[in-house]
Amino acid sequence: MDYEKEIRAVVQARVGKMMELCASAEKAFSNPFWDCAVTAVFRHAATGETLRIEGFHDGIDEAGKQVWKVRWMPAQAGAWICELAARPAAPGLSLAVPIEVAEAEGAVRGFLRTVPERSWSFRYDSGEPMFLLGDTIYNLFGGHYCGVELAPILDRRQAQGVNYIRARAQVSPYHPKLRNVWQTRDCWPWGGSAQWPDFKELNTDYFKAVDEVMEMLAEREMGVELVLEAWMLEFPFNDRGKFLPEHEELWIRYLVARYAAYPSLYIWCPANEYDFYPGTAEYHPEADRWFRRLARLIKEADPYKHPVGVHQWSHKLPLHERFGDCEELDVYLIQTDWFKEFEVRGSMSPMCLWMERQLRFHAPTKAKAALCSEFGYEKAEGCFTLEGHQLFDHHHTRRGQWRAGFSGYPVVHGFDNTWGAYLTVETDAVGAAYLPIYRRFMTEDVNFDAMVPAPELLIEVQGTEEEGTAPLCVADDALGVVAVYFPAAGGCKLALPDGGEAAYAYAYAWLNPRSGERLPAEPSCGGGGVGGTRFETPPPAPGDSAADSNWVLYTKRQGWAGAVSNRTF
Template sequence: MAKKPKEISYRTVGEWRLKSKTSYKNPFINVTVDATFTSPSGEKFTVPGFYDGASHPEDAQHPKGEDTWRVRFNPNEVGRWKFNIFSKPADPALTQEGEFEVTSCEARGFLKATPGRAWGFHYESGEPVFFLGDTVYNLFGMAYCGGPVASFLKRRAQQGFNLLRVRLPVSPFHPPDGYNHWQTRRTWPWGGSEQSPQFDRFHLEYFHTVDQVVSEAEKLGLGFEMIMEAWGFEFPFNCRHLFLPEWEELWMRYLVARYDAFNCVYFWTLMNEYEYYPDGRWKRQSSPLADRWAMRMARWLKSTAQHGHIVSVHNGPQMPPFAERFATDPEAIDAIMFQSWGTTGKEDAWLASGIEESIAKSLKDWPGSALFAEYGYERNPEVSLRLPGHRFCDPEHTRRGAWRGAFSALGVIHGFENSWGPCMILDQDQPGLKYLLHMRRFFTGVVPFHRMRRTPEVLAAGEYAPGLQPLALATENQEVVAVYLPAGSSAHLALSEDKSYRAQWYDTRVGQLSPASPSAQEKKLSFATPGGQDKEQHPWDWVLVLFSNHAKKRSAGKR
């Protein structure tokens, strides 16, 4: 008995359902199901299947006593495909072959890492991607505990977010006081318990909820960074004498089998802050052991997850540079989900200083792609402080941190105390979120982000206090130039004399453009910001944007 698709649209998920009456002592490990799919052009993909439980007695279509296995595949080519599903040991009920037709349809396809092109990411359709993301580590656990996840996903998609950082294992606690007070059900994804784990079986009821959330994201066009192993200081990832390589491989294979076929899986991230490997201890710098683990697991993952999703790592320590860490196999890791919070103290959190310097140092000579994936979590003063590091992460930190990341030519992911982990306030947006939407509008509606590159040479030489250095982006021919001033003041430019420009200010607080006129400065093209201060008397940040008039004569916007 099997569900066997006869026709599938290009880049949609097809599912083959097989049922067996064979009594396996532990169907998660006593039989292995795989499938090979052959495209019209002859390309072959071998993907794992997964056990999904016994039939429900109330389901008349599925006789009692049969167990279910599923194979999920997402075709990348239009035409007639062949497939062969097989099992070890051989079970006739878990063996099947046949053909199906893949029909054409408009689809942007999978996300691909494209280092050196645009900002490092394109869809298969060729569309460059500007990332605006949110961090909701425990999204699947929140859904399993009855949280309003569907409405949250819909709102984020409508707002223009296109990526969420989520974890497959739920983190019920983060030191020193980050308990999940919303958690009403156990979210342990394996069998047994944390005290007596059974790593050779999986909590199917939990994974059925994950399926529902993934399917909802698929409909909305949202992407997930699927974090396969949570913080390395958590059990079982900090107990490698129990969570042995055999169990790690079984865990990752199961995740791949269930979710690798989905378009919404943008990234497979091996571990959050992978440098905790192997003992769960914080390290000031990455260790060769953790780096070798990441490269080894990335290669294993690419051989198993043959749909070809991006394989990424997320850092804790920022040094040594990633090009040095992965020099022995630079193509194993496709993307870095980079973390740097900048300044977070009482007097300097508003400025989020140091982010662009950290990005430049850590990603120096990195041949792959990267995202600015974490720089703090905006504090909600109406809830108890669970993590002291969030105390001064206010909306100003949210805004400036995002602009610093974007002016490093990286997509940006932030996080909020309402939703990142211990709290579940999914129906309320925090004040800083609107600033992220204004930033997205600038890069997707005002300037051609995919053509913009870091261009510090357009800035005239000068000395600046820490955190006050302007940042510049420009197109290759400097037809569009943008300068971010994190604390107001003036932008002094060193642009070609053979171009004239029209200039505008972009207000990062409200997302509006206004005319900009140059200041009278000898031998310099300078623009003084419109000024303004927040209630703490911190100067406002501004973006100057210049568009070439494609004329050699000078104009009001060019001296």
């Protein structure tokens, strides 16, 4: 049965500012999540451009009626008409809404996109490159739902340079064995309970808390990698006899409908360690097909086509061989084999060994964007989580970010005080202090977007990749800026253009990645050209250990401003 379409008054909106339309049903559905689907079609009067957006049920309004919402991010000014309809048709859910969209008040970055052909792989719709520096706060949403004050945590991470958070849509009961110290109430996001679930319903109170966090992130120009299914080892994702494909589709469509319009939605991650599907801790070839199905579903449901990423555990088969032909996949969210250093050497993991090799294994080309999304979790005083995390200290954190960045990959960190069971920065991990030093160098000393790995400039080095002591080099195309990261004390010969010519006169400096201190640098021999220019890292300071010793060499052609700021050193 069709119902007469209600014509509403003109609604005002603005480019780059998310708007929300609400509609209330005149009759109640037995299960509004399952029994009714609401869709809106937005049409631009002048251009005819259309956008189809799915709505979502969001509880009961003040009049006691079931309410549906549609969220839209306008990208074009002018007159629009929104036609909203329900299936099955229902009174109150058939609307025509004229919308006048004004121009943006200022610059609008838009959504995050992948540009794998570029050196850093990420840009906003505006064309602005993004220096992605992340942290893992899996229980970001659950913490807020339980009353954790998130503003100090987000503000601290933002001040340290973080703009990207890995967070899961629901709170995971899987690990660690330690209970979440912040959790004050049940965070089950579906209907019923974990003991007696109803996967055809969703907990709107929980998702209203998630909304608030997404707004907090947007206000800070931060964004989230939204992990839709946390672990395949946990209920309900390990019980496909109860959590049916139809339940999974409802879950995915609901999350996409509710959050796709937020500027703080950066990347969809269908599952953390997807390869454990359907429920055991090993790689399953069936998981590849399952992932492809979910990626197609997300891209179909998402009107803005946010990037979809794949996050793995296994290193048996590289991601590019599993998904190189998957059109719906945009980014490899690579987890390194972060326990391997301990397994091989039987000790702590201060060197963050073999990270570069593992990143290349999964993403050897620029066919798709890639980032280092997980490489271990630094222990934090007073915040014990897992025994395995005690292997990772601030040296691992520091070397990990420089190894990733100088290999051409953005990096996401993890700290025990914010990773899962704890949500506090009052006792922050030691290595968190190294993040702003790294960010400042990559965004102020050099232009990260112009720098690419340049191993060919290292014509002679001390150390090897196997031992984790070989230096890494990045440079811009014109060799106006060349930088070398030394994960351990050592030296190298650098093939800079002949320094004897005025046009190729370079200035040199050392950066201490632990303190941010800058020291003058002078070649130990050579003047560029064919023979190369040799550099030796500064001597250790009194009290320094071998784990302390790492340096960054920064060389800049004098007068060069083509790829960097005008900062001097």
